[in-house]
Amino acid sequence: MKRFxxxxxxxxxxxxxxxxxVRARVWxxxxxxxxxxxxxxxxxxxxxxxxxxxxxxxLKRLLLGYVAGIVLGVPLGLLxxxxxxxxxxxxxxxxxxxxxxxxxxxxxxxxxxGQTEWAVFFITFMxxxxxxxxAVESGVRNVPPIYQRAARTMGSRGLHTWxxxxxxxxxxxxxxxxxxxxxxxxxxxxxxxxxxxxxxxxGLGHLLHYGRELNAMEQxxxxxxLIVGIxxxxxxxLFMPWERFMHKRWGLSG
Amino acid sequence: xxxxxxxxxxxxxxxKRFQGSRGEVHALDRVSLDVEEGEFVCLVGPSGCGKSxxxxxxxxxxxxxxxxxxxxxxxxxxxxxxxxxxxQESALFPWLDVMDNVLFGLKxxxxxxxxxxxxxxLEFLRLVGLERCAHAAVHELSGGMKQRVALARxxxxxxxxxxxxxxxxxxxxxxREQLYGDLQRIWQEHKKTIVFVTHNVREAVCLGxxxxxxxxxxxxxxxxxxxxxxxxxxxxxxHLAEHATLITQALRNHAQPGTPGTSPALPLSPxxxxxxxxxxxxxxxxxPEKA
Numbered sequence: 001m002k003r004f005x006x007x008x009x010x011x012x013x014x015x016x017x018x019x020x021x022v023r024a025r026v027w028x029x030x031x032x033x034x035x036x037x038x039x040x041x042x043x044x045x046x047x048x049x050x051x052x053x054x055x056x057x058x059l060k061r062l063l064l065g066y067v068a069g070i071v072l073g074v075p076l077g078l079l080x081x082x083x084x085x086x087x088x089x090x091x092x093x094x095x096x097x098x099x100x101x102x103x104x105x106x107x108x109x110x111x112x113x114g115q116t117e118w119a120v121f122f123i124t125f126m127x128x129x130x131x132x133x134x135a136v137e138s139g140v141r142n143v144p145p146i147y148q149r150a151a152r153t154m155g156s157r158g159l160h161t162w163x164x165x166x167x168x169x170x171x172x173x174x175x176x177x178x179x180x181x182x183x184x185x186x187x188x189x190x191x192x193x194x195x196x197x198x199x200x201x202x203g204l205g206h207l208l209h210y211g212r213e214l215n216a217m218e219q220x221x222x223x224x225x226l227i228v229g230i231x232x233x234x235x236x237x238l239f240m241p242w243e244r245f246m247h248k249r250w251g252l253s254g
Numbered sequence: 255x256x257x258x259x260x261x262x263x264x265x266x267x268x269x270k271r272f273q274g275s276r277g278e279v280h281a282l283d284r285v286s287l288d289v290e291e292g293e294f295v296c297l298v299g300p301s302g303c304g305k306s307x308x309x310x311x312x313x314x315x316x317x318x319x320x321x322x323x324x325x326x327x328x329x330x331x332x333x334x335x336x337x338x339x340x341x342q343e344s345a346l347f348p349w350l351d352v353m354d355n356v357l358f359g360l361k362x363x364x365x366x367x368x369x370x371x372x373x374x375x376l377e378f379l380r381l382v383g384l385e386r387c388a389h390a391a392v393h394e395l396s397g398g399m400k401q402r403v404a405l406a407r408x409x410x411x412x413x414x415x416x417x418x419x420x421x422x423x424x425x426x427x428x429x430r431e432q433l434y435g436d437l438q439r440i441w442q443e444h445k446k447t448i449v450f451v452t453h454n455v456r457e458a459v460c461l462g463x464x465x466x467x468x469x470x471x472x473x474x475x476x477x478x479x480x481x482x483x484x485x486x487x488x489x490x491x492x493h494l495a496e497h498a499t500l501i502t503q504a505l506r507n508h509a510q511p512g513t514p515g516t517s518p519a520l521p522l523s524p525x526x527x528x529x530x531x532x533x534x535x536x537x538x539x540x541x542p543e544k545a
Contacts, residue, residue, distance in 0.1 A: 155411075249392070
């Protein structure tokens with residue numbers, strides 16, 4: 001509760017400082033709208049439903065790309081951890097592509113898929129896939145071999161060992177990989193939505209983009225705040241339970 | 255548990271080599287050893303003498319290069335539910351709580367209803383005095399408690415044989431002494447066969463019916479001692495200390511000039527002819543020795 005209060009006080013102070021800057025006319029009003037204006041924008045666009053529908057469109061895309069990244073990235077990481085050949089080929093490719101900033105996929109995706117949902121999906125997917133795969137690989141590789149030996153003496157082998165020993169033992173690494181993958185997917189998707197103007201769905205990135213075109217600064221800042229908020233919320237909802245579990249069992253601090 | 259079958263462990267002319275970073279390591283050289291049902295055998299020797307390797311071979315985690323290992327009539331080719339292993343580090347799984355750790359091997363061995371599993375799990379935890387920690391996380395336990403849980407986990411599938419690889423080496427003296435008592439009690443009550451690896455002679459004398467002395471480079475059995483002291487034994491007992499002193503002397507005699515670990519180049523061929531010393535009190539000539 002005390003920590004929550006600290007956070008509230010801090011952000012209130014930040015907003016007050018912001019408002020003071022606006023009142024003091026440090027920057028022109030077109031460039032820095034008052035926090036009240038931004039709040040007003042958020043309020044009205046929540047009321048008319050644009051914000052909710054845009055958030056929904058964005059989250060749907062994010063989830064698709066991210067889940068696809070997990071579905072392919074986890075087995076890919078396991079494969080690289082298990083087979084030297086896979087590590088030398090697929091693993092090297094994953095390492096290389098992971099260093100590529102995800103926005104770099106945008107031109108390629110646009111040419112391949114045109115201005116479609118597929119282009120957005122592809123960019124998000126490519127953004128998350130490699131970091132998830134690499135995290136799983138290093139996670140499984142870092143599992144102390146004594147666990148698998150102990151499991152073998154107790155009659156665990158093959159698939160059972162993978163599912164009930166190797167994977168849970170690697171859980172701390174896998175979760176941090178998922179978290180990283182999520183962060184990459186989120187960044188890629190925003191890049192994709194700002195670059196790829198498509199008509200099948202109006203996401204948060206598009207709202208941001210049009211805010212700039214219309215010079216509507218309260219929209220730009222409002223959407224940015226919303227993006228930050230969604231990021232924090234997902235972190236809490238998606239990863240906090242895992243981190244709590246690991247803290248309880250491993251004694252790790254999340 | 256079943257006296258009619260009376261299986262025993264028979265290690266016959268077993269050799270094992272490893273490819274190390276500095277050439278081939280001859281971990282075991284034609285080692286033979288028989289262990290009776292219900293016997294508590296301690297393997298003692300300096301590091302590099304192959305005692306842990308032998309334990310891994312018995313466990314079925316590795317295969318011998320030469321020779322064979324029989325459990326009763328059947329050769330050991332893989333780990334089995336009749337042989338459970340306890341390692342120096344507890345090797346408990348941190349993602350499971352204490353209860354699920356204890357049940358891991360049992361669940362692999364047979365399908366039982368959940369209630370029965372819980373019941374059995376609690377029973378084995380009670381055996382090691384930890385029934386109140388059933389839902390604790392592994393990281394909350396002390397080193398001694400971890401090894402107790404590991405013991406319960408090894409006992410739960412009801413193996414004939416426990417293979418223990420220096421399980422108490424990392425614990426403090428007080429905890430160790432308690433565990434010596436508990437292990438002797440559990441061994442007597444449950445009639446397990448135990449093969450216990452240690453480099454601590456006193457520990458071996460305190461626990462074993464028989465102490466088997468190894469020498470390194472290559473790993474060989476040098477001498478065996480029957481320990482007939484009454485049980486339960488106390489590690490601080492004077493008679494026990496006398497036995498331990500004798501065996502420690504024998505251990506020194508078998509060691510090469512200089513410390514055993516640092517002179518691997520010395521040939522051991524003259525030693526090979528030496529017969530097990532007969533002057534030790536408690537040595538039983540009836541024990542099987544290699545021919």
